[in-house]
Amino acid sequence: MSKIVPVVLCGGSGTRLWPRSRKTKPKPFLPLIGEQTMFEGTLARCGDGEQFAPPVIVTGAAHLEHVEEQSRSATGASVIVEPEAKNTAAAIALAAGRLPSDAVMLVCPSDHHIADVQAFRAAAAAAARLAADDWLVAFGITASAPETGYGYIKRGEPLESGFRVERFVEKPDLATARSFLADGGYSWNGGIFAFRAGQFLSELARHRPALAAAAHDSVDMGRQDGNRFHPDAKSFATIEPESVDYAVMEETDRAAMVPASMGWSDIGSWAALRDATDADRDGNSVRGRADLVDCAGVFVDSDGPRVSVIGLKDVAIVVDGDEVLVTTMDGAQKVGKLAGASRQ
């Protein structure tokens, strides 16, 4: 089988990790865990030249500088510069349209953390085998908690290297999430997909013909500039933004999944970042200078000032230039609603 083509999506600008994440430097480009940024980590996971071809990165002009700076070590990388953000179905259609029909793409968000790279590569290999047989394959992340912030995948009958998808489930309420966890047949939809490029485009054309046509025209009339490709803005502007989940995965009758147990986190909050970070025996994690007394489960991330903390439990403290955030882990989901985060 030929090598898998990583398609790395760099879009969006979340506010959930404000104030470290800012509009001008969003989550994928920050070294939140270890020395690598999540974008660099995504490229590194797909950096094994035996298994993977050079990556195709899809991003907007706003992030181009970060993308190029942080992808220098990814030999042969090419960049598709989206004229505007049109959600994932369109982004993937651009990449698929630029690839040979038989290429197997592995679509990877660039703002996830994956602790176990070997498990990721094994799942990628399994997904690629199914994709080569024209299955549209989602990674099914082993659910380890009754999360209400993720979509779920119910697996169906076994396939050669995975399972049919019985159904996709929207973000559930807590009781439903608990029943999914107890059932065992549900996993999280982590937004990682494998497709044969031609098969993806033909499914897209079937279920979203206008989107497929506009993406096709946009590639057709696009302009190459070194390793950058600029799709035609006018055609692209007509696209109705839609996620690949809605536009293709929930429509196709060839949806498959591969189970992936790989220490995955979308680092969707400071609480999630704390959980994904190495902690001392009291559960405290520190980046930068800090002095913790009588603390447990405290997360500190400071870009300069020393942070001294006494007597706190399960609290995140983030110092970033002119902003200081102090939040309970439970409160961390409200970070996006703060004046500082919403009025950047």
Added chain:
Amino acid sequence: MSKIVPVVLCGGSGTRLWPRSRKTKPKPFLPLIGEQTMFEGTLARCGDGEQFAPPVIVTGAAHLEHVEEQSRSATGASVIVEPEAKNTAAAIALAAGRLPSDAVMLVCPSDHHIADVQAFRAAAAAAARLAADDWLVAFGITASAPETGYGYIKRGEPLESGFRVERFVEKPDLATARSFLADGGYSWNGGIFAFRAGQFLSELARHRPALAAAAHDSVDMGRQDGNRFHPDAKSFATIEPESVDYAVMEETDRAAMVPASMGWSDIGSWAALRDATDADRDGNSVRGRADLVDCAGVFVDSDGPRVSVIGLKDVAIVVDGDEVLVTTMDGAQKVGKLAGASRQ
């Protein structure tokens, strides 16, 4: 009766309000409540020219700049510059030695907050009347909680404008403090005293003759420089440091007290400062830029950065240059033990 001479003591360098209070700018010189510093507030309380003579300020060379800068509006103020810190008995002896024997001194620490200035002045008048009759008079602050951080005064038989002191009590344990509060006959020793200068010196000479002699020599051989007076360093160096409580008040048989209910606080911690500060209806107090969501009893003091807080209760957050402190109110008593506070 002649006017009361305020003797304002500016010594020490506590660490309990670190990081706002630093070695180079300790608590008395910081505008912690309102626009005035506590030193300025102390001068202002004694600034009524009908009741008070110009103040005598006793301080060390380290704080002289702050003292002079912040006492400009105290007309006629004079400063005694201690060659070194020798605790309160020696400091008061210097001031007493510089005053006419019949002058009534009101000894005031400069790092206390007193909300009710009228009540303070009334207590000062009552204390001065007793001091003129050669009583050594302590303010007995109405105890409003079973504090274990203060010494207590048990009052005895009534005098013309106060009470005899039955005994002074060292900082009690919690059970004892509770029994004091229930008893009603105990008040806090706030370190505010009224003495006739000559009477103080003769009691000091009786109970601590070496200290009295050294202080006398130090004044005798001292040097005037404008409104500054520099006691002789060599004589002063021989003094064994001791508090006025030990050296005089607990020894004399002429100890008296005047009750004082005047919204007093020694602002001995960030928790005490929060309690002395105006709060919104959720009990939150903010100095500087802050954004509080789902918070109660939260105190924020920032010298620049915006502080965003979610979900916390009874926590103090202080941002001062290169230091950030986050502490529970209960933990605030441990601030002095932090690396930043102890290794300034």
